[in-house]
Each structure stands twice: as structure tokens, then as C-alpha cells.
Amino acid sequence: MVKTLSRKLAQRTHDLVFRTVHSRNLIYNACWEDPRIDRRLLELDQRSRVVVLTSAGCNALDYLLDRSASIDAVDVNPRQNALLWLKIALIERGRHDDLFRFFGDGHHPEHRRVYGELRHRLPAEARRFWDHHVDYFDAASRQGSFYYRGTSGAVAWLLTRYLLQPRRQLKPHLHDLIQADTLEEQRAIYAAMEPRLWRRVDGWLLNQPLIMSMLGVPRPQIRLIKDEYPGGLVGYIRDKFKHVLTEVLIHDNYFWRVYLTGSYTADCCPNYLRREHFDTLRANVHRIRVHTTTVTDFLRRRPGTYSHYVLLDHQDWLARHDPMALEQEWRLILANGGPGARVLMRSASHRVDFIPEGIREALTFRPDLAQTLHLEDRVGTYGSVNLAVVR
Numbered sequence: 001m002v003k004t005l006s007r008k009l010a011q012r013t014h015d016l017v018f019r020t021v022h023s024r025n026l027i028y029n030a031c032w033e034d035p036r037i038d039r040r041l042l043e044l045d046q047r048s049r050v051v052v053l054t055s056a057g058c059n060a061l062d063y064l065l066d067r068s069a070s071i072d073a074v075d076v077n078p079r080q081n082a083l084l085w086l087k088i089a090l091i092e093r094g095r096h097d098d099l100f101r102f103f104g105d106g107h108h109p110e111h112r113r114v115y116g117e118l119r120h121r122l123p124a125e126a127r128r129f130w131d132h133h134v135d136y137f138d139a140a141s142r143q144g145s146f147y148y149r150g151t152s153g154a155v156a157w158l159l160t161r162y163l164l165q166p167r168r169q170l171k172p173h174l175h176d177l178i179q180a181d182t183l184e185e186q187r188a189i190y191a192a193m194e195p196r197l198w199r200r201v202d203g204w205l206l207n208q209p210l211i212m213s214m215l216g217v218p219r220p221q222i223r224l225i226k227d228e229y230p231g232g233l234v235g236y237i238r239d240k241f242k243h244v245l246t247e248v249l250i251h252d253n254y255f256w257r258v259y260l261t262g263s264y265t266a267d268c269c270p271n272y273l274r275r276e277h278f279d280t281l282r283a284n285v286h287r288i289r290v291h292t293t294t295v296t297d298f299l300r301r302r303p304g305t306y307s308h309y310v311l312l313d314h315q316d317w318l319a320r321h322d323p324m325a326l327e328q329e330w331r332l333i334l335a336n337g338g339p340g341a342r343v344l345m346r347s348a349s350h351r352v353d354f355i356p357e358g359i360r361e362a363l364t365f366r367p368d369l370a371q372t373l374h375l376e377d378r379v380g381t382y383g384s385v386n387l388a389v390v391r
């Protein structure tokens with residue numbers, strides 16, 4: 001009885017911490033889902049009408065490279081949309097070097113001046129955020145990079161400082177690792193660093209609700225992993241970390257590089273930052289529309305026939321907390337989808353078992369396509385990538 005009560009109290013506290021963190025902060029400073037996989041699964045073209053959760057906006061911009069007819073980026077957190085707006089404004093302004101300094105280097109020596117020049121391009125909601133936070137791009141700040149800002153960036157900053165303490169002697173290994181050209185080299189380096197990587201206190205750290213909330217991982221997702229994965233949360237993180245560092249080539253793995261080093265390079269960065277894509281992005285960026293609301297509310301207000309839905313992993317969040325909201329969202333996706341519409345979602349679980357009854361029958365899942373590509377995913381921290389096609 002006492003045990004059950006204290007578990008319930010711990011759960012409530014965790015949910016409260018998560019809600020508080022998410023209602024006040026920018027959480028994600030970079031999308032942590034691999035658009036190279038997405039684009040192969042989505043098969044976008046000039047007729048595509050995409051609905052995607054914004055997160056940090058990197059992937060909405062990536063999908064523009066297929067010249068999709070429209071991209072509706074939707075997020076309940078206005079700070080996430082403010083981030084996408086800033087990227088759009090920098091692209092519209094037409095200076096690739098400034099875009100790359102802000103979002104490639106993670107800082108700009110004249111961030112205030114550039115911001116002053118493009119501020120008028122932003123909607124009021126985005127201005128309200130950046131007027132107070134443009135110093136995220138100040139190289140002279142303690143963090144020195146935008147990629148150590150926002151709550152997930154703050155955790156990345158703390159964890160990298162912690163891992164790179166001189167007594168751990170990990171720094172030279174990590175340096176060699178991000179320079180490695182082959183999987184053989186990566187495996188040898190990883191084997192040398194593994195004993196120094198995981199200590200007892202690390203497990204304790206990773207189990208802290210505040211750390212997980214700041215990383216944007218809600219309790220339902222943690223529960224899913226704890227219930228399903230033999231080694232629990234810490235085992236899951238260790239195994240995923242090992243997989244991505246030893247089985248996926250690191251030299252273009254910009255997802256991990258940015259948190260280890262605080263910046264991207266010209267050769268190891270998201271597509272939206274590559275010089276060769278800049279003109280295409282600039283010519284097509286008007287096709288992105290940004291909405292601060294839930295997916296359900298967006299579909300109610302802007303009904304239409306959308307051909308692609310990229311739901312990231314947010315249905316893990318709804319599945320345990322709010323199954324009714326999950327069902328409503330699916331009903332609207334079907335009503336605004338039409339035969340052949342593709343729905344892409346990731347999950348912490350190895351299988352998606354949360355699709356409501358009456359909805360699953362309207363979908364054909366394509367594990368044949370998704371499972372092979374999942375193994376090449378450069379993020380490597382999800383249990384599964386899932387593609388469903390509306391019948």
C-alpha cells in the first residue's frame with residue numbers, strides 16, 4: 001500500500017516536472033530523427049502535402065529538398081516554432097554564411113546585428129522569444145554554442161563536461177572516434193573507451209526525472225522502455241549508444257557530433273545547412289507554414305487532403321497518458337488522409353501496439369521497408385521506425 005502510494009507520488013511528480021519544463025522552455029535545439037531515412041520512406045514529390053511536428057524544424061526544411069507542394073509544421077510549444085521561424089528568416093535573407101554561423105557553428109560574432117536585420121521577418125510570437133534569447137548565439141557565453149542551449153542542450157552540455165573530465169581520459173578517444181573513417185576503426189576505439197564510459201553514478205543520473213524531462217523524454221516513454229527492455233532504461237541507453245557508435249558510420253553522423261563538439265562542420269551537418277542546397281531552400285521556403293497548436297486542432301481548423309504525416313515519437317506520449325486524444329488524432333488523420341497517405345512514426349518500443357481499435361484496420365504497415373532502414377538510422381536511439389499507409 002505504502003509502496004503503491006509512493007510510486008504514484010513519484011509518477012505525479014515526474015509528470016509535473018515534465019509539464020513545467022515543457023511549458024516554459026525551448027526543449028529541442030536540433031531534430032533528433034534522421035531525415036535521410038524519412039525521405040526514403042516517404043517518397044516525397046511535388047504533389048506531396050506534408051504535416052510534420054516541428055521540433056527544431058531541421059527536418060521540415062529537409063523535406064523541402066524534394067520540393068513538396070506544402071509543408072505544415074505543427075507544434076504545441078511556441079518556442080519550437082520560434083526556432084523554425086528563425087531558420088526560415090535566415091534562409092529568406094539570402095546569406096548562407098550567416099545561416100551557417102548561427103546554426104552550423106552554433107554562434108555568430110554579430111548575432112545581435114543580424115538578428116536586428118531579420119527581426120521584422122518574424123511573427124510576433126517568434127520575436128517575443130528571440131528578443132530575450134538571441135544571446136544563445138553568443139560565443140562568449142559560458143556554453144559558447146546554441147547547441148548547449150535549450151533544455152536538451154543544457155543536458156548535453158552537462159553530460160559532455162562530465163564525460164570529458166580529465167580523470168576519465170575519454171577526450172582523446174572521442175576525438176579519434178569522430179574522425180574515424182571506417183566501422184572497424186570505430187569498433188576498436190569504442191572497445192578502448194567502453195570501460196571508462198559507464199560508471200555506477202551514470203545510471204543514477206540517467207534515472208533522474210529532471211534529466212529525462214529536459215531531454216524531452218516523458219514518463220510514458222520511460223515506462224515503455226523499462227517494461228519492455230531487459231536491461232531497463234540504463235541498459236537501453238547503453239545498448240543504443242554502442243550500436244550507433246559501432247554499427248553506423250560516424251563521419252556523417254551530425255546528430256552525435258553536434259552534442260559532442262557543440263557544432264557541425266560543412267561536411268557533417270543537416271542538409272538545410274549545406275551550401276549546395278541553399279538556393280533550392282530559398283526558392284521553396286515559402287511552402288512551409290508554421291502552426292502553434294496540436295495536430296488534432298490543426299486538422300480541425302485546416303481540413304484537407306494531406307499525403308504525408310510525420311508524427312515523430314509523440315504518440316508514445318499520448319498512448320499512455322491520453323488514449324482518447326490519440327484516437328481523436330487518428331480519426332482526423334484518416335479523415336484528412338485518403339488512400340495512399342503515408343504516416344511515419346517512431347517509438348521507444350520495438351512494436352507499435354497503441355493504434356486504437358478501428359483504426360489499425362484502415363492502415364497497412366510496411367515493416368519490410370521500415371525495419372531495414374531503421375538499422376541505418378544515424379540517431380539510433382529509437383526502438384522502432386514505423387511506416388503505415390492508409391488503405
Ligand SMILES: C[S@+](CC[C@H](N)C(=O)[O-])C[C@H]1O[C@@H](n2cnc3c(N)ncnc32)[C@H](O)[C@@H]1O
Pocket residue numbers: 027028030031032033053054055056074075076077080216293294295296312313314315317
Ligand atoms: C514528440 S517530438 C520528440 C522530439 C523528436 N523525437 C525529435 O527528435 O525531434 C517533440 C515535439 O512534439 C511536440 N508535440 C508533442 N505532442 C504534440 C501534439 N499533440 N501536437 C503538436 N505538437 C506536439 C512537442 O512540443 C515537441 O516540440
